[in-house]
Amino acid sequence: MKILKNAATLLAVTACVAGISSHAAAQETKLTLGMSGWTGFAPLTLADKSGIFKKNGLDVELKMIPQKDRHLALAAGAIQCAATTVETHVAWNANGVPIVQIFQMDKSYGAxxxxxxxxxxxxxxxxxxxxxxxxxxxxxxxxxxxxxxxxxxxxxxxxxxxxxxxxxxxxxxxxxxxxxxxxxxxxxxxxxxxxxxxxxxxTLDYPMVMDTVGCAPPWLKANPKAAQALANSYFEALEMIKADPVKSNEIMGAAVKQGGEQFAKSAAYLRWQDKAANQKFFAGELTQFMKESVPILLEAGVIRKAPQDLAVTFDASFIN
Missing domain, CATH: 3.40.190.10 (Periplasmic binding protein-like II)
Structure with missing residues (x-):
């Protein structure tokens, strides 16, 4: 009986250690995400500073990179994911820097x-x-x-x-x-x-600024759970904003050297997009907007040729 008891104890300890190890391993999923101080990206800062990323098994570094250089960092492997506007994702793909959009962050309403x-x-x-x-x-x-x-x-x-x-x-x-x-x-x-x-x-007069987070295809394929955790973390940050707006605005504002009230005024000019809004957006609006953006990107000289397949620029599986 004593041997059995000791064996059971050993098994319990081993299971506990294994649990701790697997938890630690989950937290070791490192990810560098390129972004800017744009108000619409602030929920990512909130997810970072409030510990949401860590809770969901992510070690995220938010790197401030000018939008004009973000694709270079992605191509070089310096970042794995990026927050940027939808038409920019189209342009990067058309110019040979593949990226896959996995969730929408915001829509500008005058911002x-x-x-x-x-x-x-x-x-x-x-x-x-x-x-x-x-x-x-x-x-x-x-x-x-x-x-x-x-x-x-x-x-x-x-x-x-x-x-x-x-x-x-x-x-x-x-x-x-x-x-x-x-x-x-x-x-x-x-x-x-x-x-x-x-x-x-x-953008109240011309609604054409909407932001999504995208990731490099090889990273996305190798880390689907981390990508899901990234999307989940964003939606959890939105819940935190609803539950405690004062604290949330203080945290988000600090990243762009604004007080909470000042940040809230800036944020009033945009709408963060929850899971339901994401599902609606990815169901049709995203593709329609990308189609409309192509001729303007061509005319502006941002891309030299239209992308062959817009369907490869997004994956809606992370918002279901």
Whole structure:
């Protein structure tokens, strides 16, 4: 009996150690994700700072990389996943840097916009004017191209000055350039300085900024559980925002040097997308938008040829 008892004890201890080991192994799934300080990406910061990633067995490094360089980091293997706009995923795939979208993060509802001087009445007045905007292959550049296209113009009708969203807004407010294409939290600089100019149009007028998280196909194939944990962590972060908005806004705002209340004001101009919204988006809207983005990406010179198969650019299995 004693031998059996000892054997049972040994088995129990072994099982316990195995459990600890498997838990530790799960936490060793490392992942580097490229992103920016865009307000819509903030739930990823929340998942990181609040321990949601760790709880779900992920060791995530959130790396701030300008959107124009994120695909280079992906191609080099410096990052495994990236948060960026839908049309950017299309462009990367078309330009030989494959990435697969696995969940949607946000939709802009006025969080991206074109700031202009107060004497500008409409888009036609921008002909020949200088506009501070990020480099080709970025959301602001595409946003500007999209808005101009919808008003019978192209990027050839204006002079673009290459500036990232924050310096573009800062330069505009300080009197440089005739216009600026930027996004929150930097667009609020313009909202707070009406003497510098006004906002001619935002994504309320032109709904074309929507962000997704995508991962490199080889990493995704080798780490489906980690990819699922990444998606789950995002949805859990949204639940935390609902349950404790004050604390959540403080954590998310700190990452972009904003107080909680200030961050909440920026976030009011976008909508984070929960699982139900994701399922609806991936069911048809995503493909439709990608199709619409291709001719504008071609016209803007961001891609040289249309991607052959848009279906390979996303996988809806992680949002079911």
């Amino acid at each position: 991206d916009g074109l700031a202009v001087r107060n004497d500008v009445k409409g888009f036609a007045d921008l002909k020949g004017k200088s506009i501070g905007v990020s480099a080709p292959g970025t959301a602001p550049y595409f946003g500007l191209a999209w808005m101009l296209n919808k008003n019978g113009m192209t990027l050839k009708d204006v002079k673009t000055v290459s500036l990232e969203p924050q310096p573009a807004a800062q330069a505009f407010v300080s009197g440089q350039n005739d216009a600026a294409m930027t996004y929150e939290p930097y667009l609020s600089m313009v909202r707070s300085n009406p003497q510098a100019g006004k906002i001619l149009a935002t």
